[in-house]
Amino acid sequence: MGLRDLRLHLASALGLSTPGAGSVLRTTTADRTLSWLQELWTSATEGHEQPISVGSGVALACTGSLARGDGGPLSDLDLVLLHDGRAMSPTDLAEVADRLWYPLWDSGVGLDHSVRSAAQCRQVASGDLAVAAAMLDLRPVAGDEKLVTSVSRQLAEDWRAQSRKRLPELVEAVAERHRGAGDLSQSLQPDLKEARGGLRDMVVLQALTRSWLADRPHGAPDRAYAQLLDVRDALHVVTGRSRTILAREDQQPVAELLGLEDADELLTVVSSAARVVHQALYTTMRSARQSQQARARRIGPRRPQLEPLGHGLYLHEGEVVLGRGSDLDDPLLVLRAAVAAASRGLPLGPATVTNLATQGAQLSHPWPPAARELLVALLDTGDGLLEVWEALDQAGVVQRWLPAWTAVRSRPQRNGVHRHTVDRHLLETVLQASRGPSPRSRRDLLLVAALLHDIGKVRGAQDHSRSGEPLARAAALDLGFCAADADLVARLVREHLTLIGLATSRDPTDPQTLTEAAAAVDGRVEVVDLLAALTEADARAVGGTVWTPWRATLLHSLTAHLRASLARGDDGGPGPHGAGQG
Template identity: 30%
Template sequence: MKLTTPFFERTPFFFDQNRFREKLATEKPIATFKDAMNAANIQFDVRFKEGEDIRTLIYERAHFIDLILHYAWHQFTWQTGVCLMAVGGYGRGELHPASDIDLLLLLDNDDARANLDAIEGFFTFLWDIGLEIGHSVRSLKQCVEIAKDDITVATNIMESRTLIGDDQLRDQLMNATAPDKIWTPDAFFRAKWEEQQERHNKHSDSSSNLEPNVKNAPGGLRDIQTISWVAKRYFNVRTIKQLEGRGFFTEGEYAILMTGEEFLWRVRYGLHMLAKRGEERLLFDHQRALATLFGYKDTPERLAIEQFMHRYYRIVQTLQELNDVLLQFLSEAILPNGQEQQLEPINARFQLRNSFIEVAYTKVFLEDPSALLEIFVLMGRDKRILGVRASTIRLIRESRQLIDDGFRADPRNTALFMELMRSPYSLVRQLKRMKRYGVLGRYLPEFDRITGQMQHDLFHIYTVDEHTLRVMKNMRKFRLPEAQEKFPVAAHIMNRLAKPELLYIAGLYHDIAKGRGGDHSMLGKVDAEDFCVRHGLTGRETRLVVWLVEMHLLMSAVSQKQDISDPEVIHKFALLVGDQLRLDYLYLLTVADINGTNPDLWNTWRASLMRQLYLETKRALRRGLENPIDRQELIVETQQAAIRKLEDKNLSEKRVRQIWGGMGEDYFLRESHLDIAWHTEAISCHRSDEPLILIRQSRFNGMEGATQIFVRTKDRNNVFAASANALSGLNLDIQDARIYSSPDGFTIDTFFVLDENGEPTKYDRFDAIRRALHDELALVDQYPDIIQRRTPRVLKHFTMPSRTRLSNDLVTGNTILEVISPDRPGLLAAIGRVFLRFGIQLQNAKIATLGERVEDIFFISDANGLPLSDPKLCEDLQDSICKALDDIVSQKN
């Protein structure tokens, strides 16, 4: 019988085996093993922090565990016909601090009774000493049967090695699971390809998420392993290094694989060490600590964490690019075509081989550099082309240095790029390919500067380059039939847009100046203008694109931060827009941008605000900018429409006007005639002194907006704070708040809320909302402390001093207070309590949560309904709000 033991001649310098054996003979085994492993972990971590080569640490850790398992094995008595094998990553001789130690105990037959006591005792002992093991006990026959059906088991066996026991058993297993017995190279490739696709889909097919998975996201360690597994199976080698010189990869590609793996190993090692568990996600909890550990420091331009993550994203994007090349190469080599090679000439430079495009000869790019753009234009023209052949991808990557200033200025190349922007098919897919193969960043150096660039906040959940391409993808989606339901206005506009390529260019350039310091909109419009001039756009087209880049944040800001029920706000916005064409393009850019920044930000309420602003501005433009709507005329129209509606409810105009009493103009400007009729009818029927609470789903032009809550109660202090507290306790987010005081001693509040999923609340929660508001308002005179809710994990890593800004609006006669603060539960209630203390009357509120921060606008006045004019009062008010909010942030972290 052939037996194997670990490589004792390479015993790690820090592990004194003689001393260890002496302690085993005299002390309790479990304590002895634990002490040895604790000492090893400390020693490994110190060496890691000191910057020792990561490969040495990973391989030495695996070897150390080999020794521990050897000694653990000999704590028990074993019969023949048994073998302990390392499988998976541990089988490759790699081990990170908290990775599972995957073991296979292999038996020569199905009868395990002879070793049953030893098996149970051995694995229990491993758990007792604190090893994180994943194990299975199988006979040779069982292993082969399971491996036939389970690609994961087959893969683990491929990378196995014998730790101790009868090594002939492993030889037999390897022979029985060889490619000519099970999982032929083509079947293995297909399974691994599908496995990778499924894994990438779970991560939104992006390596650029804010909290990426180091192991499983695109460009992560699993992508490197997938290349390795498929190549090993096809070429029948044990290590990927054995493939050098066999045409599978170039020296440069091999270097990218190795350096990329080493970087990700360091990140993963640091993650495990900091989390003290097998954490694979690069969470905010650890990004800052890793950045510091790796020597990054904050600069005036960028935070240390942003520098570290920028490097991370650049590396994983490069690995994802290489994964494409090598898997495409293996696909061509491994997968049977089932038919003759079908060649179809496209032109003198390119041909189609079995639906994949390739160069007609190897010197195409050298002789005609414009072909570096032409290939993507051809793919955008013909949807039959499934992709690029591996050899041509390599040629593209090797030839991209030909793209220089002369190339960029060549009219033929600018014409090709504009033709690409007008592609009928898969424009964004071609841009992604260009980015991945290093062409887009060479052709547009300004785009290369934002590649892999992140912003450390929860509002922008993708890197700037990833966000940009998602914005353009959203624009393309507006043309599809399914967009009619989710984006009806955008779909209607997009399908009637004369020159969509102008929208795409604006999308490509709207964030191009991020990270340079200063106003990225103003800086970006300079780059956009240079692009337009270089690419031969007309003066009018150039002015439109430049204006869109400069104003791309305008429509979102107005819809979310201003009172768009006010005709004056609409008129001012219409003056800035100027004409219907700009309004159409700006609406499309804004909707695509919001959804490309963070899909969770696009909810029914934001959609309704955007629709309202678009349609009201469209009416203003049709009416003529020289004919702004008269506020008094609009109030009269609204009142008359409400009266007509109430006549159907047997309410006379006299009774209606009696109920309205001295309600101010703002009520009839902000509320629709349908809502006013709804309120008025309910008030006329309400005979109790209890608060009147109405709830229904708000709709705008037949589309969902938010859940609308109407509260009418005796005008007392703390009503807003109490209502905000009650809604906060139900996990309802206030999107808009309108507060009115009536002359008969009542306060009327209207809230628009969404649930924790960003949707209008379900009808079955309406009763709970009413009860919570009734209960809270009953305590309003002796109001309790603000409700305490747990702060979500990700918010805890974003702290900043709260900021406020005050200004007076001469049109409305209100003071406008802007509050910017980290998002925490109970903020609105805290602000309400400060207003109470200062005798501030709240007239209106626009609530905007942008990732980890809130940017709320409050329209306020003093106790007499006048704008705030006392400088000392204004200063004290702002200081008190900031202190109250900062106290909440510090308490909840």
């Protein structure tokens, strides 16, 4: 049986639907692949009809996924015929290489191969960042194991010695790759390997750790990486090809192979895992840069430079952290820290997030007014909100604040106009609401309604606006809003699509149109302002295909006629004031 068929057979026999099966499959696949390669080495040298004597100083080595033991059923092999420059003639080396590579090509396995001396390995790694990172995983397959170990050790030493100089290059290479491949957590047809939060990011994370500039988070990122590997492995089996793009037509069969309910659940798993991997890489790169900067300016022992921010919070090396005087028994501390960081466009320190999430006092329910005011202030911080919210969400803080958040977290949207998962779209809508023209009253209700307007987009919901109404009311009450305010938030959630629907399909001067619009706003001009602002923020958060000058003009025309109609009704003239209240 050829190597390709052998690996696919293993995947079919072991399956992927039970917990831990993917890890067993990858370990077994790596072991069987190495055994197959070792037999090939023997055949290419001793067992060949024209044997070539191969002693010390020559070896077959592997890098990449085979060396890490996390290759998929159809992952390419990265192999190096390694030599010390003296043991064999170039002619004999070329002959051994041909005897190795041709059978591999014939077996149908993807192959990236090279013949290099130990010196050439170091030279190539010094000039190519991708090669340098890949060669850190160099592992012996057959032949002179001591040679491979020696080269691997030297490459690791070179990597550590050059890491501070090459860190900016690594950071830029990661950013460039992300710009090209997109965000794994937000794509409907994601690139499991190259996108932000994908498999390549975990390899970079491991390489960063081996630079000794910073340690990385463990536990959650490893579990997330294993989930992404499981999805990639299932994709290989389903397509019969070494693919990493999870195309729409492959998602349902991949989900079934993994024992998931449907493609939506699959994309939710992928999105959640990608967010964990990205967060781990982001915080580790930040720590590495801090380590680099601290080393560059260090002259003898230094005390940490802390800028006090109040309530025991400090600014330290570009992060908001807890310090002396912080009171973890204060239930408002996590909100204070979040506002302090987001308002400055800074991250919360990873240890601070962990301590706040695991040791911080819990808020009472309903929330006290001070907590509600801090939440509104956090929602009004602008772009700094996204990173701080993500860190708190990863730590489990957000779901304690808003239990309904769990059902929309990382949930994909099949509507083609949407760019983001449901939870990310909610945050983008908050950002748009905070940037837009402020309503004449109750900006706090607008921001909270923006945060909750799609909270009803849960599995099985037929009308997310209607299903979201009771969830929004319950959340608003839990956040400490009075019953009347909670009812208004719920109304905004229920009607957040009404005005744009009427504006784009009906005559804004038609009395029936105005009657329906008046019913949506409870006959109140102040609700017109809030609902119009929410409608615009929602559309802007989706993107330019939804919020166009034409649609903006139609919405503004409808709301202008509605306000005039309500005003005439207030003055005793004709108009739909109060119509449709219920």
